[in-house]
Amino acid sequence: MRRINLLWILLNCAVAIPGLFNAAYASYTDDLFISDDALPEVLTATHLYQAPAAVPGSVSTIDQELIEASGARNITDLLRLVPGMLVVPDSSNLGTVNYHGTSPGQARRLQVLIDGRSVYRSAFAQVDWSDLPIALEDIQRIEVFRGPNTVSYGANALLGVINIITHSGKDTHGTLIKGNIGNNGIRDSYARQAWHSTYSDMRLSISSLTDDGFELRKDGSDFRDSRRLSRFNLRANHQLNEQNSLDWQLAFKEGSNQINNNYQSAFAGKINPQPWEQDSNSDEQAKDYAASLRWNSNINAQHSLSVQTNAQQWERLREWRACDAQISFSSELNELWRTSSFAQRERLRRLKPIGNPSARQAVLQNWLIGQLVQPGALAHSCGLINENSRESRFDVEVQDTYSVSEQLRLISGLSYRYDQARSASFLNGRERKDIFRAFSQFEFYASEHWLLQGGGMYEHDSSNGDSFSPRFAVNYLVTPAHGFRAVYSEAVRSPDMFENHADWQYRVKDLRPAIAQNSNADFFISAQGNGNLKQEKIRAFELGYNGYFAPQKLSFDIKIFNEKITRMISHRPSLISFSLNNDDHIKFYGSELEGNWQATEKDRLRISYAYIKDQASNSLDQNVTPAHSGSLAWLRNWNADWSSSLMFFAAEQLNQNDLQLLTARLSRKFQLGSTRLQLAGSLQKTLNNQPIGRTNNKDNSHDTAYATVQLEF
Template sequence: MSFVNIRRFVATLSVVILSPTSALCADQSELSELDYLNDIPVTFSATRLPQTLSEAPASVTIIDRRMIEASSATTIPELFRLVPGMQSYHIATNASAVAYHGMSDKFPPRMEVMINGRSVYLPLFSAVIWESLPISVADIERIEVIRGTNTVTQGSNAFLGAINIITHTPLSDQGGFIRYTQGEFNTRNAQAEHNQKTSHGHYRVAAGILGNDGYSFEYDAQDPYLKRYFSFESTSSPTLLDTITVDLGYSDGYSSVGDIRPKPGWNFKRREFETNFQQVSWTHTLQNTDELKLSYARAVNNFDARLLSAAEAAQLIQQPISVAQQFLDTNAPISITAETGNMEQHDVEIALKQQPSYNSKLISGLAYRSASAQNRQLLNTREWIKEESTRLFTNWEYSGFTDWTINTGALIEHVSNGSTRVSPRVAANYQLSNQSTIRTSVNRAYRMPSLLEANFENIIYIPPPYTGLYGDVYDYDFIANKDLSPEKLDSIDLGIIFKWPELNAQLDTRVYYEKIEDGITTSYQLQDAAMIASAPLDPDHLYRSYMNRAEWSNQGIEFQYKYQSEESLKPLLVINYGYIDSNGYRNDGNQQGSVTDVFDRLETRNPIHTGSILASITLPDNLNFSLSHYYLSSVRWQEGVKDTDPPNAPYHRTDLKISKGFRLSPQNELSIALIVQNLLDKPYSEFYAENMFEQRTYLQAQLSF
């Protein structure tokens, strides 16, 4: 639906919304959230123990349901623009990435992402493929974001931060809803959810179909998108001491990947995906408040694309089609994009929560993970590559000292390649007054090389008819480095939390310093004698490999101010700001056969300033207005632009959301919302220079029951 059509529709709709006949919409009395705000929300993500933000040993940002509803976000990654210091950016119309304090490209590898505590980080891509997740914005109850390393709790993937997305629980009073969104790029999104209580427990079912036609680029290229998903969650208590939770999910569809600047005559590369997961957990209450929890999760992710044709291969290797076909047969299967593959992951965990005394809480546990992947283009084999890791973790909270809360914890992690590392954390929180708490923490963390980083190898072999004359190998493009070491992080931060219950407001400020050593990055090398002997077609060719050739530091400040009231107009104001100063380098090796290595300075690889403001009010008759504003300073994404190109320019973006609710009956409510992203229509580029974000308009309707 075009912007003009939506505008006309809304103009007509506003007559209905603002007219006296809107008496259908009676005032709704809701439970006050003041107690929730005054006590500062409880989080489990920092230590796996229930803690207020004033007790947690790390900075935690909570995106609650009210913020989600007030925002203009139509995809999950867009919500993270409301987190201080976090970057969310579109790689293409329907592909996004989320990064925090790292050298950012289309696959940010240094942050753990979970849904209800289950990792959705994909080892083959060293990142999260957001568009394939079997949930949508409508399914989310809240998001907890750990700003800073949290390896003690969630393992080495949480090297710089962690995200835990919490969906609506089956125990929620919400009965269900049906939501439909239509708008830019012919977007057609339909979602539904239903919660039910039975004699055997509670369950929640959610499903959705999301899709659009994508943006129209040069060369008549488009990047369409489709996702179908289904999820089921149930909670039952067979005894007073036992709780069993079952969580299942499935999604499939397609999106587009590859360079935003396709070659003339080449369209975007369509990639299909199919994912499913199963998660079962059993919680048993022991004596007093002690608790034993055993959980198992399995996830399967398959990404596929059509095979490369002989004509396309001939264009790439500049050989006749007959020769190209022989290359394809020898190196099969070769897809039009290497960003494909099959993955399977198993996680088993047992954890024990204890309260040894009134002033102390302790959690300890053992976790095992098995990850397998298959992709000949990325792993140089048709066989499955397997990686295993074992983690032993613990965290002890002690509040026996006057006005002090102490958290100490450690993670021992061992991976199947032989690496074993210990990641400790010590934190102390001091309550200055009833309204303010100061927190400091010292961390050492390690990030184990991902399955892809440890095994990435891309070699093109010569067809048998030519091996006698030319050897076995046509090209060494990327070689696996079996000596790759874990990355190391030393960090210290100081945080202050102020809360003003009488003003319904709070302020969370963080000052930090992070030092990363043995950073993993791709680096060029000249072929050695053995390689040259087996590949005489191009003896001077360079190859790349993952190496520990990066080192940098981050220092800066972040804050979030939040004002939220249930009184007249129900005002909500959230202000976020992040400043980061990065210094360091990555060694790109001997490019173009140069004698000396090329060092890429990293000062411009992070945006120095990021900021956002979310403001919302509710007028009589349940009419809500929300404005969002986002700012990102200039940045040279690691992959987004060429080294010779200028960095992405800074941008300001303002979004508007207007919604109106109609009370149809005591149980049923209809709400209609207009969302305009980039309201002032000031196009800006995200990631790739040609990836322009222009004004986008959506109309959304939801029936709750």
């Protein structure tokens, strides 16, 4: 992608902004900002509804019009519209989303919420984007807070927060049926029904998503990455009286994800160069359950109270057959591995003398050498490997919002969360943690133009100890719709259960042939967490501007940032080399721009751009952040029936490859009596066909075309 001259952009903005400000101030004095175009509000930054110019940070909003116009089938595709957001397909159905880079294979440093309920799996630091129990059609908007926000949402909101806000029951009407059909086995369906009564509203949706996967190996053979899933989502709102309301949800998802079997024998190429039998059916069965209940009480015009409680369960089941040398399951080799240092293990897995062995290690090593020269040393057995895991969570939060005066608002709260994970292979049983939080923030208008905001969160994590995360911001509001900001914030990320307390070993069942008449055995390679990892910590500075010009129907946000993560845990999980520490760090600095312009009554233009430089101490975190990335979108309503969209996404040197992606959509609406029919065609095309996930594969994940039929009545 051609480099964009950042200085040129900033200079042009500097020239243009004063003229726009003059127009903006004139509009403000004529009260045009409020009467003609009411200022939008965002919620995710502080739990308070605020105008974008008053937010202590940068917030991107993907509204319903953008969601529909994009033609996207996945939430991850929408997030490419957010500046600085990196969407990386791991194996197509296991795409990851990160902000400003680091750990491209996992979403360790982003908090992801659905209506305030965290879907970040703290046991394995994952967000399973394909398995979220929510359909795109259920989403009203997505708010993305771009920056540290532990002060509002606790540990793991290290680099940002993605808040997915769904349609409430009262905002949904009638019946909607929708289907997609296209190449690569795309077969999607969605149905929604709404019910209303005097004091209650309810929305029910049932959906499915199917495709055959999108990646190929270099030789053109299929890469196992298809998926089949179905979802159920029910949301209801009850107005108990003038002051009190209840909002509850039930969600369920089940399905299967193909996982390509990359298994290789521990001794491959050493004592047996022949490929051994392995199970091609290594699919993962996934089930997610979620329930939430929220009570809101407006005590009076100045005071409100809310209580939200959530219960969730994630279930991942995977069992498959693989083969290795029979010696791999011996108790002697198990003992030798467990008693060896990291350096010794590196030599052991290459069948080299481990060096400086203890007396017991010398005995075991001599035994191993003797076994390898025996007849039949190449014999192998095949058995079932279990990678099942189950996680559960319960949390409750009480939040109090109080307007002390017209100048001062306070928000404070307490929360408790219980997390539990079970896995025989990864944790050798069960791990749990309890998290207690207390938070408070203030919003104080010192004058008509000066807004001061600050707050902090204290968090006690039974696995990681205590932490305190503060934030302080100063906003200068030229008008209610135009504001400059300066923000300082700190945030933390807790090591997940697996990082800190891994006890990773495969207990193989149904060995064929059995070893010494035993069909069950432990594979010799294992890994253990040290339990001493500390929380990662970030310190971030931000200078920015947010403005909305009502006469021009133009809004944009600019920010310059400097972020440094210390005590960083850099790794890609590996059974063979599992050695984690807090020795790494990374620094990000750069700028971001986002703009939205309703150019005419029929045309909407949107732009995003990010310039990011990083300095990482660990090679795993280097070359995974594109210096230049961005998006362009053009939405047009040609007339009452026809509409179209054209979107372009680009990233330079993402995983050492450039991304150039084009999406297009054309739709037409028909009114058939009381029924509304919509037909649409969507095309996604990579312009340079370079893989940005697994660099050894061909990624054609966006060379897709599909048709959509929608009925609403």
